[in-house]
Amino acid sequence: xxxxxxxxxxxxxxxxxxxxxxxxxxxxxxxxxxxxxxxxxxxxxxxxxxxxxxxxxxxxxxxxxxxxxxxxxxxxxxxxxxxxxxxxxxxxxxxxxxxxxxxxxxxxxxxxxxxxxxxxxxxxxxxxxxxxxxxxxxxxxxxxxxxxxxxxxxxxxxxxxxxxxxxxxxxxxxxxxxxxxx
Numbered sequence: 001x002x003x004x005x006x007x008x009x010x011x012x013x014x015x016x017x018x019x020x021x022x023x024x025x026x027x028x029x030x031x032x033x034x035x036x037x038x039x040x041x042x043x044x045x046x047x048x049x050x051x052x053x054x055x056x057x058x059x060x061x062x063x064x065x066x067x068x069x070x071x072x073x074x075x076x077x078x079x080x081x082x083x084x085x086x087x088x089x090x091x092x093x094x095x096x097x098x099x100x101x102x103x104x105x106x107x108x109x110x111x112x113x114x115x116x117x118x119x120x121x122x123x124x125x126x127x128x129x130x131x132x133x134x135x136x137x138x139x140x141x142x143x144x145x146x147x148x149x150x151x152x153x154x155x156x157x158x159x160x161x162x163x164x165x166x167x168x169x170x171x172x173x174x175x176x177x178x179x180x181x182x
Contacts, residue, residue, distance in 0.1 A: 002034055002075065007041040007068040011104045015065040015181055017112045017152070018052065020159075021086070021119050022072035024079045032075060038068040051159050052115065058165035059177040067104070071097055071119055081118070090122050094149060101152070108145060111180070113157035120156060123148045131158055137172030142180075155180070 004023050008014060018039075025033055025048070033045065040048040041063055049063075056062060072086070072093045102108070114120050117131055125147060129139030134156050143154040155177065165174040 003073045004035040004038045004040075004070070006100075007037040007039070007063070008066070009064040011067070013065070014067045014104070014110055015061060016067075016155075017101060017105075017110055018066045018068040018157070019112050019114050019119060020068070020070040021116050022070050022074070022076055022089075024076040034075070038070055041068060051161050051164065052157075055157065055159075055163070055165045058174050059180075060182055066113070067101075067110075069097065069100065071122075073097075086118065087122055090119075098150065101150075108152045111153040111155055112150060113155050115157055115159040117156070117158060120154065123150050123154060125149065131156065131163065135163055135170045135173050137170075137176070 020038060023035055023038065033040075035048070036043060039052060040046070053063060056066070072090050073096070076086070076089065101110075114123070117128075120128055120141075120143075124143060129141050131141075133139035134141030135158075141156040145151050145153055148154050157177075163170070165177075
């Protein structure tokens with residue numbers, strides 16, 4: 001099975017887990033681009049990680065502070081947003097991901113930066129505020145470990161350019177995350 005490898009530098013220095021949905025993409029004229037690492041981190045093609053890296057910097061983290069992995073780790077026929085079966089596929093991968101993360105963080109103290117609303121919806125056990133409410137500081141989107149299926153603190157950290165944490169309108173959320181990690 002061809003899957004991107006998780007990305008990390010030093011497991012003993014991980015400050016956050018960065019969680020993607022799955023590696024599927026139709027980025028090369030409708031064809032899948034196979035990535036060596038999750039989000040293409042350390043690859044020549046920066047488009048998958050560029051916004052995430054910018055937002056990491058905005059909260060005082062770098063790629064060397066994270067463990068990056070996807071919830072669904074295998075390429076799918078359809079990208080997440082077009083895959084009507086994504087939740088049932090994710091269900092099969094959830095225990096695999098939990099076991100993988102427990103290998104280096106048994107106490108489940110390292111928080112998870114969740115890169116897509118669909119992942120948050122899958123992992124939560126209650127209705128969520130909208131991304132706009134969270135990013136504008138109108139609602140708290142951070143979920144405690146006992147409020148989700150992953151059993152870790154979940155932090156919305158959406159990778160779409162709309163959620164660029166350098167925007168002035170998101171200053172309260174950016175500062176909240178910066179304070180969370182420092």
